[in-house]
Amino acid sequence: MSEELQTEEQILEAAKQIFQEQGFAGARMQEIADEADINKSMLHYYFRSKDKLFQKVFQDSIRQFFPEILKVLNADLALVPKIEKLVETYYDMFKKHPHLPRFVIHEMNQHPERFKEFVKNTGIEIPELFVKQIRAEMESSTMRKIDPREFIINTIGLSVFPLIARPMIETVFEMNDDQYQHFLEQRKKELPKFIINAVKK
Amino acid sequence: MSEELQTEEQILEAAKQIFQEQGFAGARMQEIADEADINKSMLHYYFRSKDKLFQKVFQDSIRQFFPEILKVLNADLALVPKIEKLVETYYDMFKKHPHLPRFVIHEMNQHPERFKEFVKNTGIEIPELFVKQIRAEMESSTMRKIDPREFIINTIGLSVFPLIARPMIETVFEMNDDQYQHFLEQRKKELPKFIINAVKK
DNA sequence: ATAAAGTTTAACCATATAGTTGAATTTATT
DNA sequence: AATAAATTCAACTATATGGTTAAACTTTAT
Numbered sequence: 014m015s016e017e018l019q020t021e022e023q024i025l026e027a028a029k030q031i032f033q034e035q036g037f038a039g040a041r042m043q044e045i046a047d048e049a050d051i052n053k054s055m056l057h058y059y060f061r062s063k064d065k066l067f068q069k070v071f072q073d074s075i076r077q078f079f080p081e082i083l084k085v086l087n088a089d090l091a092l093v094p095k096i097e098k099l100v101e102t103y104y105d106m107f108k109k110h111p112h113l114p115r116f117v118i119h120e121m122n123q124h125p126e127r128f129k130e131f132v133k134n135t136g137i138e139i140p141e142l143f144v145k146q147i148r149a150e151m152e153s154s155t156m157r158k159i160d161p162r163e164f165i166i167n168t169i170g171l172s173v174f175p176l177i178a179r180p181m182i183e184t185v186f187e188m189n190d191d192q193y194q195h196f197l198e199q200r201k202k203e204l205p206k207f208i209i210n211a212v213k214k
Numbered sequence: 215m216s217e218e219l220q221t222e223e224q225i226l227e228a229a230k231q232i233f234q235e236q237g238f239a240g241a242r243m244q245e246i247a248d249e250a251d252i253n254k255s256m257l258h259y260y261f262r263s264k265d266k267l268f269q270k271v272f273q274d275s276i277r278q279f280f281p282e283i284l285k286v287l288n289a290d291l292a293l294v295p296k297i298e299k300l301v302e303t304y305y306d307m308f309k310k311h312p313h314l315p316r317f318v319i320h321e322m323n324q325h326p327e328r329f330k331e332f333v334k335n336t337g338i339e340i341p342e343l344f345v346k347q348i349r350a351e352m353e354s355s356t357m358r359k360i361d362p363r364e365f366i367i368n369t370i371g372l373s374v375f376p377l378i379a380r381p382m383i384e385t386v387f388e389m390n391d392d393q394y395q396h397f398l399e400q401r402k403k404e405l406p407k408f409i410i411n412a413v414k415k
Numbered sequence: 416a417t418a419a420a421g422t423t424t425a426a427c428c429a430t431a432t433a434g435t436t437g438a439a440t441t442t443a444t445t
Numbered sequence: 446a447a448t449a450a451a452t453t454c455a456a457c458t459a460t461a462t463g464g465t466t467a468a469a470c471t472t473t474a475t
Contacts, residue, residue: 025288035239035324036237036240036241036251036320037237037240038236038237039237039238039239039240039296039324043251067236101414112323115319115320115323116382117382118316118319118379118382119237119377120377121382122380122381123236123240123382124317125380125381125384128381128382128385128414129381129384129385132385132386135383136377137234137385137386139367139386139387139388140386157411159408160400160404161385162387163401163404163405163408166375166379167372167382169375169379170371170372170375170376170379171368171371173371173374173375174367174370174371174372174374174375175367175371177319177323177371178319178327178367178371179323180322180323180329180330181318181322181325181329182363182367183326183330183373184330184333184334184338185327185333185340185341186340186363187340188270188379196363199361200364203360203364204364207360207364207368207412207413208412210358210411210412210413211408211409211411211412212411213407213411
């Protein structure tokens with residue numbers, strides 16, 4: 014049993030990388046095995062099938078994605094620093110896992126029902142605290158009236174979109190990779206202002 | 215030569231549907247043939263290979279996506295109605311081609327360099343007129359200072375994100391498909407306000 | 416009407432790919 | 446040390462899949 018955890022971890026790491034990069038359909042078991050530097054049979058020994066391995070990776074990816082965001086949404090912070098923290102969290106996550114957002118978006122659309130099951134299993138819930146916070150801000154009239162769901166979707170969308178649209182942005186605005194990175198750094202500062210301004214009264 | 219155009223069109227329509235739904239890696243030539251209601255050999259007779267057929271579909275998809283948006287961006291309209299038009303254009307496009315945005319995002323990230331080539335070939339350019347318009351608005355101080363690129367990316371991101379994140383939105387906010395559609399209708403009205411407010415002085 | 420060109424079809428091929436098997440090796444248990 | 450259990454590996458299998466071929470059929474041109 015000595016190497017079990019190590020091998021299993023190795024496989025999961027490799028599978029995560031390949032699946033997140035290529036998606037389920039684009040990934041090859043052989044490629045995952047090569048990446049993990051093991052025999053292909055090991056994948057089946059530890060996870061039985063491509064589908065099972067994928068589901069594990071997908072679930073882990075969801076767990077990597079949602080709770081961190083929800084934690085920030087429900088944190089005990091004033092609105093402005095919370096938005097700043099949220100944007101920063103997204104950009105940090107992207108730096109560590111550049112394919113994660115697009116992977117989740119692509120795969121959840123391939124199997125929406127399975128995705129919903131997964132999310133329910135992870136026990137993710139509506140960010141109630143944040144909704145309450147927004148309602149309070151609206152009542153104390155520091156914030157214009159807006160559906161809290163819209164606000165959440167806008168904030169997340171504004172954070173995620175430039176990350177998954179990178180080739181488009183680089184092309185349309187004629188940026189190279191360095192310029193894109195620099196653009197993101199600027200944006201990290203500007204985006205909270207945009208969001209706050211959008212809901213200011 | 216009688217049926218040539220019809221058959222070719224049939225194939226392209228089917229390929230567009232399957233590729234946009236499943237992506238390149240997920241699509242099967244047999245499935246495309248079935249969808250087009252023809253023999254699999256015909257795909258190769260008309261397009262030689264899966265890759266060639268895909269590239270045609272992908273290029274067509276880009277042509278379907280970008281020019282329409284850029285046309286609105288560069289149209290002779292005041293800022294507010296232009297934003298409204300832009301949001302509306304996106305939502306209409308999504309109604310007709312629900313998989314188009316996610317398809318383009320996924321595939322352009324799989325082959326960023328090829329994507330850049332394609333875009334250059336279609337002759338798409340930076341929306342100069344719109345950039346000038348924004349600069350003018352900023353100088354006449356009806357608009358706060360913002361990088362025009364940020365403004366464009368934010369507007370497009372806010373339009374696209376709720377369309378590609380549908381399963382996530384339905385899950386987190388416990389909506390069924392009807393409620394989601396209703397939410398989108400509401401959003402079509404609210405989003406321009408959010409954007410305008412975000413850049414108001 | 417006939418030949419040439421274009422189109423369609425069914426049967427086939429080569430390869431890629433997920434998955435299996437059984438033996439060899441290593442590790443844990445007594 | 447001996448046995449049992451877990452792990453690793455190379456070779457293999459079945460099937461899916463992109464692609465080919467040659468013959469049949471249809472349309473166009475002369």
